[in-house]
Amino acid sequence: MIDRIHTSAVDPEMDEVAVAGHVHEIRDLGGLVFVIVRDREGLVQVVFKQEREPELFEAVESAGSEDVVRVVGEPVASDQAPGGVEIAPTDYEVLDTADSPLPLEISKDVTVDLSTRLDNRALDLRKPETLAVFSLRSTLMTAMESWFDEEGFVDIKTPLISKGGAEGGAELFPILYYDRDAFLSQSPQLYKQILMAAGYEAVYETGTAFRAEDFATSRHVSEIAMFDVELAYIDDHHDVMDVQEESLRHALRVAADTASRELELLDVDLTVPEADFPRITFDEALSILETEFGHFPEDPTDLDTEGEKLLGEHFAEQGHPAFFVVGYPDEKFYYMQDVDGDEIASRKFDLIYEGQELSSGGQREHDVDRMVAAMEAEGVEQANFEFYIEALSYGTPPHGGYGLGIDRLVQQAAGLDNIKEAIMFPRDPTRLEP
Ligand code: AMO
Numbered sequence: 001m002i003d004r005i006h007t008s009a010v011d012p013e014m015d016e017v018a019v020a021g022h023v024h025e026i027r028d029l030g031g032l033v034f035v036i037v038r039d040r041e042g043l044v045q046v047v048f049k050q051e052r053e054p055e056l057f058e059a060v061e062s063a064g065s066e067d068v069v070r071v072v073g074e075p076v077a078s079d080q081a082p083g084g085v086e087i088a089p090t091d092y093e094v095l096d097t098a099d100s101p102l103p104l105e106i107s108k109d110v111t112v113d114l115s116t117r118l119d120n121r122a123l124d125l126r127k128p129e130t131l132a133v134f135s136l137r138s139t140l141m142t143a144m145e146s147w148f149d150e151e152g153f154v155d156i157k158t159p160l161i162s163k164g165g166a167e168g169g170a171e172l173f174p175i176l177y178y179d180r181d182a183f184l185s186q187s188p189q190l191y192k193q194i195l196m197a198a199g200y201e202a203v204y205e206t207g208t209a210f211r212a213e214d215f216a217t218s219r220h221v222s223e224i225a226m227f228d229v230e231l232a233y234i235d236d237h238h239d240v241m242d243v244q245e246e247s248l249r250h251a252l253r254v255a256a257d258t259a260s261r262e263l264e265l266l267d268v269d270l271t272v273p274e275a276d277f278p279r280i281t282f283d284e285a286l287s288i289l290e291t292e293f294g295h296f297p298e299d300p301t302d303l304d305t306e307g308e309k310l311l312g313e314h315f316a317e318q319g320h321p322a323f324f325v326v327g328y329p330d331e332k333f334y335y336m337q338d339v340d341g342d343e344i345a346s347r348k349f350d351l352i353y354e355g356q357e358l359s360s361g362g363q364r365e366h367d368v369d370r371m372v373a374a375m376e377a378e379g380v381e382q383a384n385f386e387f388y389i390e391a392l393s394y395g396t397p398p399h400g401g402y403g404l405g406i407d408r409l410v411q412q413a414a415g416l417d418n419i420k421e422a423i424m425f426p427r428d429p430t431r432l433e434p
Contacts, residue, residue, distance in 0.1 A: 002095075004070060008041035008261075012077035012085050019044055019087070020070040020095065022126065023063055025107045033060050036082070036107070037071060040131065042261070045081040046071050046089050056092045066098035066106065066126075114418055121425060121434050132262035133422060136255060137410045139262070143254035144227065145206060147247045153202040153229070158191035160208060164384030166190050167332070171211045173222075184210035187403055189334060192230035193364055194391040196399040202231040206406070214429055218418040219305070219356060221407060223427040229361075230401030237336075237347040237363040238279075240400040241324055244351060244359065245277050248322065248404075255413065268415040271321050277351070278315060278323040281344050285325045288314055301330045303350070303357075312355025322353045333374035336363040336400075347400070354412040361402020368393045 004020040021039035031050040036043050050057045063069070072091035077084060104112065104120040106127055117124040124130055149155070161182050165172045166189035173184040187209050195203050209226040229247075234240060249272060256263070256270045263270055280288075282303075289295040289307050292314060297304040303311070303325065315323045327344025331337055337346040348362035365371040368389055375382055382389065410422035420426035425434055 002070065006041040007037065007039050007044035007083075010044050010075050010083070010085050010087065012075050014075050016072065016090070017075055017087065018070060018072045018091075021068070022098075022106075023065055023067045023069055026060075026063055026065065028061070033057065033063075035060060035063060035069075035071075037069060038107075038126075038128070040135075042128070043082050045078070045086040046073065046092075047086050048089060048092075053089060056089055059092055059094075063094070064098055064100050065102060068095040068098075069093065070095060114420065118420060118426065118431065119434075125424065129265050130421075132265040133410065133414050133416065134424060136259050136262045136266070136414055137406075137422065139255050139259045140251045140409065140413060141206065141227075141406065144247055144251040145204070147250045148204040148229070151202070151243075153204045153231075154195075154200055156188075156192070156195060156200075156203045156205045158185070158188035158205060158207065160185045160210075164381075166334075167211075171213050173210050173212045186211060187226065188228045189403070190385070190388040192228055192401055193334065193396075193399065194388060196230055196232045196364075196366075197392050197394065197396040199232075199397075201233065201397075204229045209403075216429075217305070219408060219411070221419055221423060221426050221428055225406035225423070227404040227406050227409075228401065229404075230399060232397040232399040234363065234398055234400050237326065237349060237361075237400055240361055240363065240402060241277070241279060241326075241349060241351075244361065244402055244404070245322075248351075248353075248409075249273055252413065266414050268413070270413060273320060273322045275320065278318075278320055279326055279349075280323065282325055282327045282329065283344075285311055302328065305356075308352050308357055309355040312352055315352075316355070322351060322358075324349045324351055331362075333371055333378050333380055334364050336365045337374060349402075351402075351404070353409070356408060356412060357405075358408050358412070359402045359404035361400065363398070363400035366392065366396040366398055368396075 004018045007019055010017050019037055021037045023035055024038035024043055025036040027034040033048040035046045048057050048060045070093045071089050073087040073089035075085050076088055078086040104123040162185050165183055165186045167186040175182050188205055188207055192203055205228045207226050209224045252272045256272050293310045295310055297307045326349040327346055328348045329345035331346040331348045335346050335348040350357050351359045407419050407422045411419045416422055
Protein backbone atom coordinates (compact mmCIF):
# COMPACT_ATOMS: atom_id res chain seq x y z
CA MET A 1 0.00 0.00 0.00
CA ILE A 2 1.12 3.57 -0.59
CA ASP A 3 2.48 5.01 2.65
CA ARG A 4 0.05 7.67 3.93
CA ILE A 5 -2.26 8.62 6.78
CA HIS A 6 -5.71 10.17 6.56
CA THR A 7 -5.95 13.96 6.59
CA SER A 8 -8.02 13.77 9.78
CA ALA A 9 -5.07 12.16 11.57
CA VAL A 10 -2.56 14.89 10.71
CA ASP A 11 -1.36 16.37 13.99
CA PRO A 12 1.10 19.26 14.58
CA GLU A 13 2.84 17.07 17.18
CA MET A 14 4.03 14.70 14.43
CA ASP A 15 7.48 15.18 12.85
CA GLU A 16 6.59 14.07 9.36
CA VAL A 17 3.45 12.83 7.60
CA ALA A 18 2.45 11.57 4.17
CA VAL A 19 -1.07 12.21 2.87
CA ALA A 20 -2.62 11.36 -0.48
CA GLY A 21 -5.83 12.46 -2.15
CA HIS A 22 -7.46 14.71 -4.72
CA VAL A 23 -6.49 18.35 -5.17
CA HIS A 24 -9.62 19.98 -3.77
CA GLU A 25 -8.54 23.58 -4.24
CA ILE A 26 -5.46 25.55 -5.36
CA ARG A 27 -4.78 29.16 -4.44
CA ASP A 28 -1.80 30.76 -6.15
CA LEU A 29 -0.63 33.92 -4.37
CA GLY A 30 2.55 34.58 -6.31
CA GLY A 31 5.45 33.14 -4.33
CA LEU A 32 3.03 31.13 -2.24
CA VAL A 33 0.69 28.29 -3.35
CA PHE A 34 -1.93 26.74 -1.09
CA VAL A 35 -3.08 23.28 -2.11
CA ILE A 36 -5.98 21.70 -0.23
CA VAL A 37 -5.78 17.91 -0.40
CA ARG A 38 -8.98 15.94 0.09
CA ASP A 39 -9.30 12.31 1.13
CA ARG A 40 -12.22 10.28 2.49
CA GLU A 41 -11.78 11.72 5.96
CA GLY A 42 -11.49 15.41 5.18
CA LEU A 43 -9.18 18.15 3.97
CA VAL A 44 -5.68 19.34 4.76
CA GLN A 45 -3.86 22.44 3.55
CA VAL A 46 -0.35 22.20 2.11
CA VAL A 47 1.63 25.45 1.79
CA PHE A 48 4.29 25.60 -0.93
CA LYS A 49 6.74 28.51 -0.62
CA GLN A 50 8.90 29.41 -3.63
CA GLU A 51 11.78 30.51 -1.43
CA ARG A 52 11.65 27.50 0.89
CA GLU A 53 11.13 24.65 -1.64
CA PRO A 54 11.81 26.02 -5.16
CA GLU A 55 11.71 22.60 -6.92
CA LEU A 56 8.43 21.47 -5.38
CA PHE A 57 7.03 24.95 -6.01
CA GLU A 58 7.74 24.64 -9.71
CA ALA A 59 6.05 21.23 -9.83
CA VAL A 60 2.96 22.37 -7.93
CA GLU A 61 2.44 25.39 -10.16
CA SER A 62 1.11 23.06 -12.87
CA ALA A 63 -1.25 21.22 -10.47
CA GLY A 64 -4.90 21.06 -11.50
CA SER A 65 -8.13 20.57 -9.59
CA GLU A 66 -8.83 16.89 -8.88
CA ASP A 67 -5.33 15.67 -9.70
CA VAL A 68 -4.42 12.80 -7.40
CA VAL A 69 -1.34 13.65 -5.36
CA ARG A 70 0.80 12.47 -2.48
CA VAL A 71 2.50 14.96 -0.21
CA VAL A 72 5.13 14.35 2.46
CA GLY A 73 5.94 17.09 4.92
CA GLU A 74 5.98 18.53 8.39
CA PRO A 75 2.63 19.30 10.06
CA VAL A 76 2.53 22.79 11.57
CA ALA A 77 -0.20 24.30 13.74
CA SER A 78 -2.01 27.12 11.93
CA ASP A 79 -5.09 29.07 12.99
CA GLN A 80 -5.97 29.95 9.41
CA ALA A 81 -5.83 26.41 8.02
CA PRO A 82 -8.92 24.14 7.96
CA GLY A 83 -8.61 21.82 10.96
CA GLY A 84 -5.96 24.05 12.56
CA VAL A 85 -3.00 22.33 10.91
CA GLU A 86 -1.13 22.70 7.62
CA ILE A 87 1.72 20.81 6.00
CA ALA A 88 5.10 22.29 5.03
CA PRO A 89 6.04 19.94 2.16
CA THR A 90 9.29 18.09 1.65
CA ASP A 91 8.04 15.91 -1.20
CA TYR A 92 5.22 16.19 -3.76
CA GLU A 93 4.20 13.53 -6.25
CA VAL A 94 1.40 13.49 -8.84
CA LEU A 95 -0.19 10.02 -9.01
CA ASP A 96 -2.65 10.97 -11.77
CA THR A 97 -3.80 14.14 -13.48
CA ALA A 98 -7.43 15.15 -14.02
CA ASP A 99 -8.86 16.40 -17.30
CA SER A 100 -10.21 19.93 -17.25
CA PRO A 101 -12.56 21.69 -17.25
CA LEU A 102 -14.56 19.63 -14.78
CA PRO A 103 -18.23 19.21 -15.79
CA LEU A 104 -19.19 19.67 -12.13
CA GLU A 105 -17.47 21.77 -9.47
CA ILE A 106 -16.42 19.75 -6.44
CA SER A 107 -15.07 22.37 -4.07
CA LYS A 108 -17.14 25.46 -4.84
CA ASP A 109 -20.38 25.96 -3.00
CA VAL A 110 -22.59 26.41 -6.07
CA THR A 111 -26.16 25.12 -6.21
CA VAL A 112 -26.63 22.53 -8.93
CA ASP A 113 -29.96 20.83 -9.66
CA LEU A 114 -30.29 17.15 -8.76
CA SER A 115 -30.58 15.99 -12.35
CA THR A 116 -27.23 17.59 -13.31
CA ARG A 117 -25.67 16.16 -10.16
CA LEU A 118 -26.88 12.67 -11.07
CA ASP A 119 -25.81 13.04 -14.72
CA ASN A 120 -22.33 13.74 -13.36
CA ARG A 121 -22.61 11.38 -10.41
CA ALA A 122 -19.02 10.13 -10.68
CA LEU A 123 -17.87 13.65 -9.80
CA ASP A 124 -20.79 14.48 -7.53
CA LEU A 125 -19.87 11.48 -5.35
CA ARG A 126 -16.52 13.19 -4.64
CA LYS A 127 -18.14 16.09 -2.81
CA PRO A 128 -17.55 15.87 0.94
CA GLU A 129 -21.30 16.29 1.65
CA THR A 130 -22.19 13.50 -0.79
CA LEU A 131 -19.54 11.22 0.67
CA ALA A 132 -20.96 12.02 4.11
CA VAL A 133 -24.34 10.59 3.02
CA PHE A 134 -22.77 7.26 2.10
CA SER A 135 -20.55 7.14 5.11
CA LEU A 136 -23.63 7.73 7.29
CA ARG A 137 -25.47 5.06 5.30
CA SER A 138 -22.67 2.58 5.94
CA THR A 139 -22.66 3.40 9.67
CA LEU A 140 -26.44 2.97 9.93
CA MET A 141 -26.52 -0.34 8.08
CA THR A 142 -23.49 -1.84 9.81
CA ALA A 143 -25.08 -0.96 13.15
CA MET A 144 -28.42 -2.37 12.02
CA GLU A 145 -26.88 -5.64 10.84
CA SER A 146 -24.81 -6.02 14.01
CA TRP A 147 -27.95 -5.67 16.12
CA PHE A 148 -29.49 -8.61 14.27
CA ASP A 149 -26.24 -10.62 14.40
CA GLU A 150 -26.08 -10.12 18.17
CA GLU A 151 -29.70 -11.20 18.56
CA GLY A 152 -28.99 -14.45 16.72
CA PHE A 153 -30.75 -13.71 13.42
CA VAL A 154 -29.40 -15.63 10.41
CA ASP A 155 -28.07 -13.51 7.53
CA ILE A 156 -29.81 -14.82 4.38
CA LYS A 157 -29.69 -14.31 0.62
CA THR A 158 -32.80 -14.90 -1.48
CA PRO A 159 -33.00 -14.98 -5.29
CA LEU A 160 -33.33 -11.81 -7.35
CA ILE A 161 -34.72 -13.66 -10.35
CA SER A 162 -38.14 -15.19 -9.92
CA LYS A 163 -41.01 -16.78 -11.76
CA GLY A 164 -43.58 -14.40 -10.33
CA GLY A 165 -43.89 -11.47 -7.97
CA ALA A 166 -44.78 -11.25 -4.31
CA GLU A 167 -46.30 -7.78 -4.28
CA GLY A 168 -48.42 -7.44 -7.43
CA GLY A 169 -48.27 -8.03 -11.18
CA ALA A 170 -48.14 -4.50 -12.57
CA GLU A 171 -44.94 -3.59 -10.75
CA LEU A 172 -42.79 -6.40 -12.14
CA PHE A 173 -39.78 -5.94 -14.39
CA PRO A 174 -39.82 -8.74 -16.98
CA ILE A 175 -36.54 -10.31 -18.05
CA LEU A 176 -35.57 -13.09 -20.43
CA TYR A 177 -34.26 -16.05 -18.45
CA TYR A 178 -32.63 -18.27 -21.08
CA ASP A 179 -35.71 -19.08 -23.22
CA ARG A 180 -38.30 -18.33 -20.54
CA ASP A 181 -39.99 -15.23 -19.21
CA ALA A 182 -39.01 -14.32 -15.67
CA PHE A 183 -39.02 -11.25 -13.41
CA LEU A 184 -36.76 -9.27 -11.14
CA SER A 185 -37.66 -9.79 -7.49
CA GLN A 186 -40.05 -7.31 -5.86
CA SER A 187 -39.45 -8.59 -2.35
CA PRO A 188 -37.93 -11.60 -0.55
CA GLN A 189 -41.33 -12.04 1.11
CA LEU A 190 -42.13 -15.58 -0.02
CA TYR A 191 -38.62 -16.89 0.63
CA LYS A 192 -38.26 -15.44 4.08
CA GLN A 193 -41.59 -17.07 5.00
CA ILE A 194 -40.45 -20.40 3.52
CA LEU A 195 -37.40 -20.15 5.79
CA MET A 196 -39.73 -19.74 8.78
CA ALA A 197 -41.53 -22.93 7.71
CA ALA A 198 -38.09 -24.55 7.37
CA GLY A 199 -37.26 -23.75 11.00
CA TYR A 200 -34.69 -20.97 10.60
CA GLU A 201 -36.61 -19.04 13.31
CA ALA A 202 -35.14 -15.56 12.76
CA VAL A 203 -33.56 -14.16 9.59
CA TYR A 204 -32.55 -10.87 8.02
CA GLU A 205 -31.45 -9.86 4.56
CA THR A 206 -29.87 -6.70 3.21
CA GLY A 207 -31.00 -7.00 -0.37
CA THR A 208 -32.37 -5.38 -3.48
CA ALA A 209 -35.96 -5.16 -4.67
CA PHE A 210 -37.20 -3.94 -8.04
CA ARG A 211 -40.48 -2.11 -8.61
CA ALA A 212 -41.62 -1.11 -12.07
CA GLU A 213 -43.82 1.63 -10.67
CA ASP A 214 -44.43 4.67 -12.82
CA PHE A 215 -43.69 7.50 -10.45
CA ALA A 216 -42.16 10.93 -10.31
CA THR A 217 -41.87 11.52 -6.59
CA SER A 218 -39.08 12.33 -4.18
CA ARG A 219 -39.56 9.05 -2.28
CA HIS A 220 -39.68 6.35 -4.96
CA VAL A 221 -37.03 4.60 -7.04
CA SER A 222 -37.15 1.54 -9.30
CA GLU A 223 -34.28 -0.31 -7.64
CA ILE A 224 -34.62 -0.31 -3.86
CA ALA A 225 -32.19 -1.35 -1.15
CA MET A 226 -34.38 -3.36 1.19
CA PHE A 227 -33.75 -4.60 4.71
CA ASP A 228 -35.97 -7.62 5.30
CA VAL A 229 -36.61 -9.36 8.61
CA GLU A 230 -38.67 -12.41 9.55
CA LEU A 231 -39.06 -14.16 12.91
CA ALA A 232 -41.01 -17.17 14.13
CA TYR A 233 -42.76 -18.20 17.33
CA ILE A 234 -44.21 -14.75 17.82
CA ASP A 235 -47.30 -14.13 19.95
CA ASP A 236 -48.49 -11.49 17.53
CA HIS A 237 -47.43 -8.51 15.40
CA HIS A 238 -46.27 -6.59 18.50
CA ASP A 239 -43.25 -8.91 18.77
CA VAL A 240 -42.27 -7.87 15.23
CA MET A 241 -42.71 -4.18 16.02
CA ASP A 242 -40.56 -4.63 19.15
CA VAL A 243 -37.71 -5.96 17.01
CA GLN A 244 -38.06 -3.17 14.51
CA GLU A 245 -38.23 -0.51 17.18
CA GLU A 246 -35.16 -1.71 19.07
CA SER A 247 -33.02 -2.28 16.00
CA LEU A 248 -33.85 1.09 14.47
CA ARG A 249 -33.20 2.89 17.75
CA HIS A 250 -29.84 1.12 18.01
CA ALA A 251 -28.80 2.03 14.44
CA LEU A 252 -29.78 5.69 14.92
CA ARG A 253 -28.04 5.82 18.28
CA VAL A 254 -24.78 4.46 16.82
CA ALA A 255 -25.01 6.97 13.97
CA ALA A 256 -25.65 9.87 16.37
CA ASP A 257 -22.71 8.77 18.55
CA THR A 258 -20.15 7.95 15.87
CA ALA A 259 -20.99 9.90 12.72
CA SER A 260 -20.74 13.43 14.11
CA ARG A 261 -18.46 14.63 11.29
CA GLU A 262 -20.92 13.40 8.65
CA LEU A 263 -23.93 14.83 10.47
CA GLU A 264 -22.16 18.18 10.77
CA LEU A 265 -21.32 18.21 7.05
CA LEU A 266 -24.96 17.43 6.29
CA ASP A 267 -26.13 20.01 8.82
CA VAL A 268 -28.38 17.45 10.47
CA ASP A 269 -29.37 17.09 14.10
CA LEU A 270 -30.22 13.38 14.25
CA THR A 271 -32.93 12.67 16.83
CA VAL A 272 -32.75 9.24 18.39
CA PRO A 273 -36.28 8.08 19.27
CA GLU A 274 -35.57 6.98 22.83
CA ALA A 275 -39.21 6.80 24.00
CA ASP A 276 -41.48 3.89 23.01
CA PHE A 277 -42.80 4.37 19.47
CA PRO A 278 -46.54 5.09 19.63
CA ARG A 279 -48.65 2.29 18.08
CA ILE A 280 -51.98 3.57 16.79
CA THR A 281 -54.65 1.74 14.83
CA PHE A 282 -55.43 2.62 11.24
CA ASP A 283 -58.83 3.99 12.38
CA GLU A 284 -57.13 6.19 14.98
CA ALA A 285 -54.81 7.49 12.27
CA LEU A 286 -57.80 8.40 10.07
CA SER A 287 -59.49 10.09 12.98
CA ILE A 288 -56.41 12.24 13.82
CA LEU A 289 -56.20 13.26 10.16
CA GLU A 290 -59.87 14.17 10.04
CA THR A 291 -60.23 16.02 13.32
CA GLU A 292 -56.85 17.74 13.48
CA PHE A 293 -56.14 18.45 9.81
CA GLY A 294 -59.46 18.00 7.96
CA HIS A 295 -57.59 15.54 5.74
CA PHE A 296 -59.22 12.49 4.12
CA PRO A 297 -56.94 10.09 2.19
CA GLU A 298 -58.24 9.47 -1.33
CA ASP A 299 -58.10 5.70 -0.84
CA PRO A 300 -59.94 5.03 2.45
CA THR A 301 -58.00 1.76 2.94
CA ASP A 302 -54.55 3.34 2.90
CA LEU A 303 -52.68 6.42 4.07
CA ASP A 304 -51.47 8.80 1.38
CA THR A 305 -48.20 10.75 1.34
CA GLU A 306 -49.87 13.86 2.73
CA GLY A 307 -51.58 11.85 5.46
CA GLU A 308 -48.26 10.31 6.54
CA LYS A 309 -46.66 13.75 6.58
CA LEU A 310 -49.46 15.24 8.69
CA LEU A 311 -49.41 12.33 11.14
CA GLY A 312 -45.63 12.81 11.28
CA GLU A 313 -46.20 16.43 12.34
CA HIS A 314 -48.76 15.34 14.93
CA PHE A 315 -46.32 12.89 16.57
CA ALA A 316 -43.23 15.07 16.13
CA GLU A 317 -44.95 17.70 18.27
CA GLN A 318 -45.23 15.07 21.01
CA GLY A 319 -41.54 14.24 20.65
CA HIS A 320 -41.94 11.08 18.54
CA PRO A 321 -40.10 11.00 15.19
CA ALA A 322 -41.30 7.41 14.63
CA PHE A 323 -44.61 5.62 15.19
CA PHE A 324 -46.53 2.57 13.96
CA VAL A 325 -49.92 2.50 12.26
CA VAL A 326 -51.48 -0.93 12.78
CA GLY A 327 -54.37 -2.81 11.18
CA TYR A 328 -54.71 -1.70 7.58
CA PRO A 329 -57.88 -3.00 5.89
CA ASP A 330 -57.93 -4.98 2.61
CA GLU A 331 -54.40 -6.28 2.96
CA LYS A 332 -52.29 -8.68 0.92
CA PHE A 333 -52.91 -12.41 1.32
CA TYR A 334 -49.78 -13.00 3.37
CA TYR A 335 -50.82 -10.74 6.27
CA MET A 336 -53.04 -12.19 9.00
CA GLN A 337 -56.49 -10.66 8.62
CA ASP A 338 -59.88 -10.74 10.35
CA VAL A 339 -58.60 -12.51 13.46
CA ASP A 340 -61.34 -13.42 15.95
CA GLY A 341 -61.16 -11.02 18.89
CA ASP A 342 -59.01 -8.44 17.07
CA GLU A 343 -60.39 -4.93 16.82
CA ILE A 344 -58.22 -4.28 13.79
CA ALA A 345 -58.84 -5.50 10.23
CA SER A 346 -55.39 -7.04 9.83
CA ARG A 347 -52.14 -7.50 11.70
CA LYS A 348 -50.31 -5.40 9.16
CA PHE A 349 -48.41 -2.32 10.25
CA ASP A 350 -46.41 0.48 8.70
CA LEU A 351 -43.65 2.35 10.46
CA ILE A 352 -43.74 6.08 9.75
CA TYR A 353 -40.41 7.80 10.38
CA GLU A 354 -39.97 11.57 9.99
CA GLY A 355 -43.34 11.79 8.21
CA GLN A 356 -42.72 9.07 5.63
CA GLU A 357 -43.46 5.32 5.43
CA LEU A 358 -40.22 3.55 6.23
CA SER A 359 -41.36 -0.04 6.45
CA SER A 360 -44.30 -2.41 6.11
CA GLY A 361 -44.72 -5.60 8.02
CA GLY A 362 -46.93 -7.67 10.25
CA GLN A 363 -47.93 -11.11 11.40
CA ARG A 364 -48.29 -13.57 8.52
CA GLU A 365 -51.11 -15.97 7.83
CA HIS A 366 -49.46 -19.34 8.54
CA ASP A 367 -52.68 -21.32 8.12
CA VAL A 368 -52.51 -22.31 4.45
CA ASP A 369 -56.27 -22.76 4.01
CA ARG A 370 -56.95 -19.26 5.27
CA MET A 371 -54.14 -17.89 3.13
CA VAL A 372 -55.42 -19.57 -0.02
CA ALA A 373 -58.89 -18.18 0.70
CA ALA A 374 -57.34 -14.70 1.01
CA MET A 375 -55.54 -15.21 -2.31
CA GLU A 376 -58.83 -16.13 -3.96
CA ALA A 377 -60.56 -13.11 -2.47
CA GLU A 378 -57.71 -10.91 -3.70
CA GLY A 379 -57.80 -12.45 -7.17
CA VAL A 380 -54.19 -13.63 -6.97
CA GLU A 381 -53.11 -16.24 -9.54
CA GLN A 382 -52.23 -19.24 -7.34
CA ALA A 383 -50.19 -20.99 -10.03
CA ASN A 384 -47.24 -18.64 -9.38
CA PHE A 385 -47.31 -19.37 -5.66
CA GLU A 386 -47.52 -23.15 -5.60
CA PHE A 387 -43.98 -23.62 -4.29
CA TYR A 388 -44.77 -21.21 -1.47
CA ILE A 389 -48.16 -22.64 -0.58
CA GLU A 390 -46.69 -26.13 -0.57
CA ALA A 391 -43.70 -25.12 1.56
CA LEU A 392 -45.99 -23.58 4.17
CA SER A 393 -48.36 -26.55 4.17
CA TYR A 394 -45.89 -28.91 5.92
CA GLY A 395 -46.11 -27.21 9.31
CA THR A 396 -45.26 -23.55 9.77
CA PRO A 397 -44.80 -21.76 13.11
CA PRO A 398 -46.60 -18.47 13.74
CA HIS A 399 -44.34 -15.80 12.30
CA GLY A 400 -44.06 -12.25 11.07
CA GLY A 401 -41.62 -9.74 9.68
CA TYR A 402 -41.13 -6.55 7.79
CA GLY A 403 -39.34 -4.89 4.91
CA LEU A 404 -37.60 -1.58 5.53
CA GLY A 405 -36.61 0.78 2.71
CA ILE A 406 -32.92 1.45 3.37
CA ASP A 407 -32.80 4.35 0.91
CA ARG A 408 -35.69 6.04 2.70
CA LEU A 409 -34.02 5.53 6.06
CA VAL A 410 -30.88 7.24 4.77
CA GLN A 411 -32.94 9.98 3.10
CA GLN A 412 -34.68 10.78 6.38
CA ALA A 413 -31.66 10.40 8.65
CA ALA A 414 -29.48 12.57 6.41
CA GLY A 415 -32.25 15.16 5.93
CA LEU A 416 -32.26 14.82 2.12
CA ASP A 417 -35.04 16.24 -0.03
CA ASN A 418 -34.95 13.40 -2.56
CA ILE A 419 -34.45 9.65 -2.04
CA LYS A 420 -32.11 9.56 -5.05
CA GLU A 421 -29.55 11.59 -3.11
CA ALA A 422 -29.34 8.63 -0.71
CA ILE A 423 -28.44 6.19 -3.52
CA MET A 424 -25.07 6.11 -5.24
CA PHE A 425 -26.40 5.33 -8.71
CA PRO A 426 -30.20 5.60 -8.52
CA ARG A 427 -32.63 4.10 -11.01
CA ASP A 428 -35.96 5.67 -11.88
CA PRO A 429 -38.24 5.44 -14.92
CA THR A 430 -35.98 7.81 -16.86
CA ARG A 431 -32.52 7.05 -15.48
CA LEU A 432 -30.51 3.98 -16.47
CA GLU A 433 -27.02 5.46 -16.28
CA PRO A 434 -24.56 6.22 -14.86
P1 AMO B 1 -43.59 -2.72 0.81
O1 AMO B 1 -43.99 -2.96 -0.60
O2 AMO B 1 -44.43 -1.75 1.60
O3 AMO B 1 -43.61 -4.08 1.63
O4 AMO B 1 -42.08 -2.24 0.85
C1 AMO B 1 -41.37 -2.10 2.07
C2 AMO B 1 -40.67 -0.78 2.15
O5 AMO B 1 -39.82 -0.60 1.02
C3 AMO B 1 -39.76 0.76 0.66
N1 AMO B 1 -40.23 0.91 -0.72
C4 AMO B 1 -39.71 1.78 -1.59
N2 AMO B 1 -38.71 2.66 -1.47
C5 AMO B 1 -38.40 3.41 -2.54
N3 AMO B 1 -39.00 3.30 -3.74
C6 AMO B 1 -40.02 2.42 -3.92
N4 AMO B 1 -40.58 2.30 -5.13
C7 AMO B 1 -40.42 1.61 -2.81
N5 AMO B 1 -41.34 0.64 -2.63
C8 AMO B 1 -41.20 0.23 -1.36
C9 AMO B 1 -40.65 1.52 1.62
C10 AMO B 1 -41.58 0.44 2.11
O6 AMO B 1 -42.09 0.72 3.38
N6 AMO B 1 -43.10 -7.66 1.49
C11 AMO B 1 -43.40 -6.41 2.15
C12 AMO B 1 -42.64 -6.29 3.46
C13 AMO B 1 -43.04 -7.27 4.53
O7 AMO B 1 -44.23 -7.35 4.87
O8 AMO B 1 -42.14 -7.93 5.05
C14 AMO B 1 -43.05 -5.26 1.23
O9 AMO B 1 -42.24 -5.37 0.33
O10 AMO B 1 -39.82 2.02 2.66
